[in-house]
Amino acid sequence: MNADNIRKKIAIIGSGFSGxxxxxxxxKSGHEVHVFEKHHQPGGRARQFKTEEGFVFDMGPSWYWMPDIIEGFFNDFGYKASDFFTLVSLDPQFEMVFAEEKVSIPENNDEIRNLFEKIEPGAGNRYDQFMKSAQFKYEVGMKDFVTKPCYNWFEFASLKIAGSAMKLNLLSDFRKYVSGYFSDSKLRSLMEFPVIFLGASPQNIPALYSLxxxxxxxxxxxxxxxxxxxxxxxxxxxxxxxxxxxxxSREVQKINTEKGKVVSITIDGExxxxxxIIASSDYHHTETLLPKSLRNYKEEYWKTRTFAPSCLIYYLGIKGRIPHLKHHxxxxxxxxxxxIDCIYKNKKWPSKPLFYTCCPSKTDPDVAPEGCENLFLLxxxxxxxxxxxxxxxxxxxxMLDRIEKHTGESHLVSRIEYKKSYCVSDFISxxxxxxxxxxxxSNTLSQTAVLKPKIKNKKIKNLFYTGQLTVxxxxxxxxxxxxxxxATEVSKLKIK
Known part of the structure; x- marks a missing residue:
């Protein structure tokens, strides 16, 4: 450890992925680290629960994408992901149900290309071109662009990033970008859907995110x-x-400061x-643990931000199999x-919703009793x-009516052995x-990189933020x- 960077005693609030x-x-950098989590288990939104009936439900994330980034975490500590769990490739990767037909995306990239060509003549070659450009964005974006602390724009002045600015398509909107490659509405939907995870309409997301x-x-x-x-x-x-x-089961109730520095946190009155302090907790909530004068942002700031969606989730244990339903x-x-308009413009429940199902029991026999299905609806x-x-x-x-129509099954409601809903108020509590x-x-252009909430408190030198509300x-x-x-920024910090 650098002599300037003495061993620090660090508190991390929250044990989601960023925490x-x-x-x-x-x-690893030599600091003494304590993680405080309000729940009885780690993971935050990625917690898991088991039912008396024998179902095992992941509560949040279910798409294991960008495996090289996750693998990189383990490699940094001398491990491989396979040292801890078995990773399998899904084939098909997922199925998308349209009004008149359904399309399954195969595991093999050449087969995806052939599928695109079959749906729209000439789209196979354009798929290759799209993915070649997307690979460049991925390699520059995920290895260079997104690894900056984003204090200011000068961090992006490296020759690699500056020289790649045009090819990164930072100022193009994703919808126009996709329509420049594909005419068929199904293909455009297939290419647009991944950015829904980024929390905005494809027309408000930079084309960079074709990565x-x-x-x-x-x-x-x-x-x-x-x-x-x-x-x-x-x-x-x-x-x-x-x-x-x-x-x-230790919830932080207050962050205590003296003379521009955090000195302690309060838990159960102590x-x-x-x-x-590194706050992996909700950024806005973390700020409420401070006096208003020491917060990075006023309440009005948060009211003007564009947030990614909330969601309605159902965790269902279904008696019997659902043969024609895929993992995703x-x-x-x-x-x-x-x-999308119901989410960002009208802010109401959609009359004709889109939704997603995950049925991990298609792949994993241990997440449901024998002969049953584990169903996650979002x-x-x-x-x-x-x-x-x-x-x-x-x-x-x-949602169940549409699953029945798609699979040919019937009476799914009567086959529910376990049911739990999770929605907006649960995310709050x-x-x-x-x-x-x-x-x-949302990863809109006006909320990208330097324009996101800062990872460091501007008024308190030793308070940092991490997670999905910052970079x-x-x-x-x-x-x-x-x-x-x-963690890198904290290790650079000199405490006197």
Whole structure:
């Protein structure tokens, strides 16, 4: 350790992916690290629960994309992901259901190309061109662009990034970019859907994020046997091997400061002294633990931000199999823009919703009792929307009806052995999520890089922020990167 950077006692608030990552990297740099988590288990939105009936549900993330970024985390500590869990490739990667037909995306990239050619003559070659450009964006974007702390634009003045500015398509909107390659509406939907995870309409997302298509389609969609939570367990183990101490069921109630520095945090009425704080908790909530005069942003700031969606989730244990349902299925029979308008313009429940199902029991026999299915349903919603149980149930029936139509099954409601809903108000109560958002801030051009909330408090020298509301943005790989960025910045900090 550099003599300037003496060993620090660091508190990390929250054990989501960014918190786990920050903890591991900070401890590896020689610091004493303590993680405080309000729940009884790690993972944040990626927690897992088991039912008496024998179902095992991942509560949040289910798309294992950008596997090289996740692998890079383990490599940094001398491990491989395979040291902790078994990763399998899904084939098909997913199925998308349209009004008149369904399209399955195969595992093999050449087969994807042939599929595009079959749907639209000439689209095979354009798919190759699209992915060649997307690969460039991925390699520059995920290895250089998103790894900056984003204090100012000068960080992006490197020859590699500056010289690549035009090829990164930072100022082009994603929808126009995609339509420049493909005319068929199904192909455009297939290429546009990944950016929905970034929390905005494709016309408001920079074309830079075609890197998502490469990180998904070309690198493949994976699944960790035992569920996505295996990644949480593995990262916690890596952190513990570096010397990190975890404290569960411990909610931080206040951040205490003196003379421009954090001196302690308050938990259950007791103060615990630390040299530095890293908040992996919701950024807006973290700021409420401080006096208003010491916050980075006023309440008006948050009101003007564009947040990624919240969502309605159902965790269902189904008796009997559902033969014609894939591991991942996207129900896109209705118009994408109508649903998006309900999220960002009208802020109401959609009349003709799109939704997503994950059925991990197709791949993993251990997540459901024999002969049963584990079903996860997710419907994107406007943050802050009213979500009483009766409305949730209404949309459950809508989704099950469409699954029945797609699969030829019937009476799914009568086959439910376990049911749990999760929506806007639950995101607020469990994660202190601003307006119940599920995915952080949208990655619009005006909320990218330096224009995101800062990772460092401007008035308190030893308070840092990490996670999906700061750089580089929402998603599991970006959150892991966010933790690494902030740990590096903390190690540079000189405390007097």
């Amino acid at each position: 786990l990552s920050a903890a591991a990297y900070a401890a 998502m298509n490469y990180g998904g389609y070309v690198l493949g969609t994976k699944y960790p046997m035992g569920g996505f939570y295996q990644l949480v367990v593995a990262m916690k183990e890596v952190a513990e091997k570096q010397g990190v101490t975890f404290h569960f 103060n615990y002294e630390f040299d530095t 299925t996207l129900f896109f029979e209705n118009e994408l823009d109508n649903h 419907l994107p919603l406007a943050p802050g929307i009213h979500d009483e149980e009766a409305v949730r149930e209404k949309y459950l029936i809508k 469990d994660y202190n999520a601003y307006q119940g958002n599920a995915y952080g801030l 580089p943005g929402p998603g599991v790989p970006p959150s892991i990167i966010s933790g690494k960025i902030v």
